[in-house]
Amino acid sequence: MQYNWDWGVIFREPYQEWIISGIGWTISVSIAAWILAFSLGSIIGILRTTNNRISRRIATVYVEIFRNIPLIVQMFLWYFVFPELLPNDAGMWVKREMPMPEFTTAAVCLGLYTASRVAEQVRSGIQSIGQGQNNAGLATGLTTVQVYRYILLPVGYRIMIPPLTSEFLTIFKNSSVALTIGVLEITAQARQIEEYTFQGFEAFTTATVLYILVTSIVMILMRVVEGRVSIPGMISLGAK
Amino acid sequence: MLKRITILFVSVALSFLWGTTTFAEGSFVLKRIKERGTINMGHRESSVPFAYIGSDGKPIGYSIDLCMKVIDAVKKEIGVSNLRINYVPVTSQTRIALMANGTIDIECGSTTNNLTRQKQVDYLPVTFITGTKIASKKGSGITEIEDLDGKTIGLSLGTTNEKAVKREAARLGIKIRTIMVKDHPQGWLALESGRADAYASDHVLLYGLISKSKNPSQFQVTGRFLSYDPYGIMVPRNDSTYRRIGIVTIADLMRSGEAKQIYDKWFNPGPTKINMPISDTLRVAFQIQALPH
Numbered sequence: 146m147q148y149n150w151d152w153g154v155i156f157r158e159p160y161q162e163w164i165i166s167g168i169g170w171t172i173s174v175s176i177a178a179w180i181l182a183f184s185l186g187s188i189i190g191i192l193r194t195t196n197n198r199i200s201r202r203i204a205t206v207y208v209e210i211f212r213n214i215p216l217i218v219q220m221f222l223w224y225f226v227f228p229e230l231l232p233n234d235a236g237m238w239v240k241r242e243m244p245m246p247e248f249t250t251a252a253v254c255l256g257l258y259t260a261s262r263v264a265e266q267v268r269s270g271i272q273s274i275g276q277g278q279n280n281a282g283l284a285t286g287l288t289t290v291q292v293y294r295y296i297l298l299p300v301g302y303r304i305m306i307p308p309l310t311s312e313f314l315t316i317f318k319n320s321s322v323a324l325t326i327g328v329l330e331i332t333a334q335a336r337q338i339e340e341y342t343f344q345g346f347e348a349f350t351t352a353t354v355l356y357i358l359v360t361s362i363v364m365i366l367m368r369v370v371e372g373r374v375s376i377p378g379m380i381s382l383g384a385k
Numbered sequence: 386m387l388k389r390i391t392i393l394f395v396s397v398a399l400s401f402l403w404g405t406t407t408f409a410e411g412s413f414v415l416k417r418i419k420e421r422g423t424i425n426m427g428h429r430e431s432s433v434p435f436a437y438i439g440s441d442g443k444p445i446g447y448s449i450d451l452c453m454k455v456i457d458a459v460k461k462e463i464g465v466s467n468l469r470i471n472y473v474p475v476t477s478q479t480r481i482a483l484m485a486n487g488t489i490d491i492e493c494g495s496t497t498n499n500l501t502r503q504k505q506v507d508y509l510p511v512t513f514i515t516g517t518k519i520a521s522k523k524g525s526g527i528t529e530i531e532d533l534d535g536k537t538i539g540l541s542l543g544t545t546n547e548k549a550v551k552r553e554a555a556r557l558g559i560k561i562r563t564i565m566v567k568d569h570p571q572g573w574l575a576l577e578s579g580r581a582d583a584y585a586s587d588h589v590l591l592y593g594l595i596s597k598s599k600n601p602s603q604f605q606v607t608g609r610f611l612s613y614d615p616y617g618i619m620v621p622r623n624d625s626t627y628r629r630i631g632i633v634t635i636a637d638l639m640r641s642g643e644a645k646q647i648y649d650k651w652f653n654p655g656p657t658k659i660n661m662p663i664s665d666t667l668r669v670a671f672q673i674q675a676l677p678h
Contacts, residue, residue: 147413147621148485149504225574240580241537247564324542327565333542336478340543343481343505 154344155351164348167334168355174251174320174330179313181256182263189260190267191293204264211261216254216322223254224326251323259316266312270305271297303374310367314360331355412626414490419463424456427475427483427619429494431569433593434651434659435513435616436494444472444493447651451512451635451644452493452618458634459627477543481505484621491631492619495590497545507624508617509631510674512644514667516610517549518588520576520595527583528607534559539572539581541565546585549612569594576604587614592659615670632676640675 154160192204211219224247228236243249274297282292324333335352339345418424428444429436439445460468473489480496483489484506498508519538521527527536530553540547542565554561564581566572573594575581586594591606598604618635620628638644645663654660 146486147623149622151504225571225578228580229578237579240578246580325567325571327542327567329542329565333565337543339481340477341501341548343502345478345481346485 148346150347151342151344152347154338154342154347160338160342160348163329163334163337164331164351164355167329167331167352168359170248170323170328170330171317171320171332171355172359174248174255174323174328175317177248177252178255178259178320179316181253182259182312182316183309185256186260186263187267189264191271191298193264193268194271194297195289208261208264211258212265216258216319217325219258220251220254220322220326224250247323247327251320251326251328255316255319255323259312259319262312262315263309266305266308267301270301270308273304274300300376300379303371303376303379306367306371306374310364313363313367317360317363318356412624414621414624414627415459415463417487418459418468418490419465422465422467423469423471424459424491425471425473425489426452426456427473427480427489427492427494428452429476430474432495432590433597434655434657444474446493447513447647448493448495448616448618450647450650451638452491454638455491455509455618455631455634458630462630480619484619487621490621495587495616496619497614498617499545503622505622507620507622507628509620509628510635510639511615511617511670512635513589513616514664514670515587515589515614515616517546517585517612517614518591518606518610519583519585519608520591520604520606521583522576522603523605525582530554530561530608530611531557531559533561533583535561536582537562537564537580539564539566539575539584541569541572541586542567544586545612545614546587550585553611573598585611589659589661592661593657596658636674636676639671640677644671 155164189204189207192200193208195201214222228239230236231239240246278296278300279292282296283289287295320330321332323330324336327333329337331352335345335348338348342348426444428449430438430444432446432448434446435448436444436446456468456470460466473483475483475489475492475494480489480492480494484492495513496508498511519527519530519533527533530550533554538550538561540550540563547563547565550561551563564575566575569586569590572581572584572586576584577598584591584594588606588610595601595604595606618631620631635644638647645668648663648667652659652661653663
């Protein structure tokens with residue numbers, strides 16, 4: 146291979162700064178999107194398990210829309226098409242005045258997309274508990290809200306920790322799609338370095354290592370969480 | 386013993402002879418082209434009018450025409466009568482990797498030749514000269530970069546234009562908000578939809594974008610050049626034998642005036658009505674680079 150390796154490039158200014166700022170944006174977009182995805186996804190997921198037909202239908206439609214459209218297309222739609230659908234002033238506000246338009250759009254888009262996936266995990270987590278516990282709770286005089294609050298959710302979320310960990314890891318990797326609307330996260334910065342210096346292999350290797358580093362930390366954290374909250378004698382005990 | 390030494394000497398001498406009769410003194414590119422019987426031509430797909438896909442699905446354009454001349458010379462050099470051309474589409478992100486790993490033997494598009502990039506690849510002579518300018522809506526009151534103080538400009542990620550605008554803004558001490566876009570169509574969309582007040586790119590590409598927009602009379606390209614971007618055909622690094630074939634070909638075209646003819650075919654006014662007569666700078670560049678034999 147006719148390639149002139151130069152690992153020094155990633156430590157040189159301004160490229161080192163770009164990498165640091167890039168990983169910063171990757172983490173910010175992912176965390177912001179995850180907060181949205183987890184809260185909204187939980188609500189949608191719970192709605193999908195309730196007995197009310199209308200709320201179940203709404204939740205199902207949400208999940209099907211958001212998980213069946215490619216993320217990169219959703220990014221484009223939110224950034225370029227959504228502001229045009231708003232009344233003129235509001236559209237201009239989104240395009241011009243909104244603080245950090247690219248970041249906000251990316252976080253919201255990624256959050257809404259991941260919410261549909263989280264919702265499915267939440268639904269399956271709750272449904273895996275089985276009808277018996279639900280019935281038992283209702284028989285002892287708890288209301289539906291109380292059954293969810295004290296029985297289904299505490300147990301369900303513990304079961305969900307491993308699949309939710311994957312979703313959390315996926316959000317970091319999916320955040321790279323935000324580069325298509327101009328968020329200078331780590332993949333965008335790697336591209337940028339490659340364009341400036343033509344040292345693409347070094348830049349992308351660095352980005353890869355940083356992704357693995359971040360996701361490893363998340364994985365370890367989730368393990369700790371799983372161990373801390375486990376109920377003795379139940380499944381999903383961190384398999385010790 | 387003596388016989389053995391003689392054989393050794395003869396074989397060494399023969400190997401030297403052999404070495405000189407093969408065309409390329411260590412040209413790994415010519416060697417692999419001959420072995421494959423194929424030359425892999427990397428080309429851009431939407432750099433109008435340098436390299437883009439024509440109506441028959443094959444790449445056409447100014448850079449493609451020049452590349453074809455180089456490929457003809459390569460064919461003659463290695464003495465293969467039917468050399469197949471394998472078209473490999475490249476993007477600004479893939480061109481270096483594909484050249485470094487030996488997938489493509491030549492890149493034809495709109496690549497700026499700069500000294501940093503020469504650490505990684507080599508270039509044939511400069512065949513086009515452009516620079517960064519700003520496109521905006523007519524009546525926006527924007528003519529120079531100074532007018533963008535407090536306004537928003539769209540920049541294509543990782544281009545020399547981005548570098549130039551940021552450097553000028555820093556030098557002049559003005560605050561310009563930037564929106565990064567991933568390619569020219571998105572940059573143009575940002576300008577059209579009012580997300581950005583201006584879009585900066587190589588001036589030739591801006592004219593191309595305007596000519597393709599819904600309402601060309603609505604837009605203008607203004608201001609001084611903010612950077613100097615000479616385009617060249619890209620070839621693999623560390624193969625001066627192969628590169629020389631390209632340099633000779635391009636120099637011949639420039640000397641004979643054929644380069645100017647090819648230029649006029651694509652730019653004056655050109656199939657896309659880009660209407661850019663050859664600039665004085667490029668005319669002089671053609672003269673200077675037409676080295677004698």
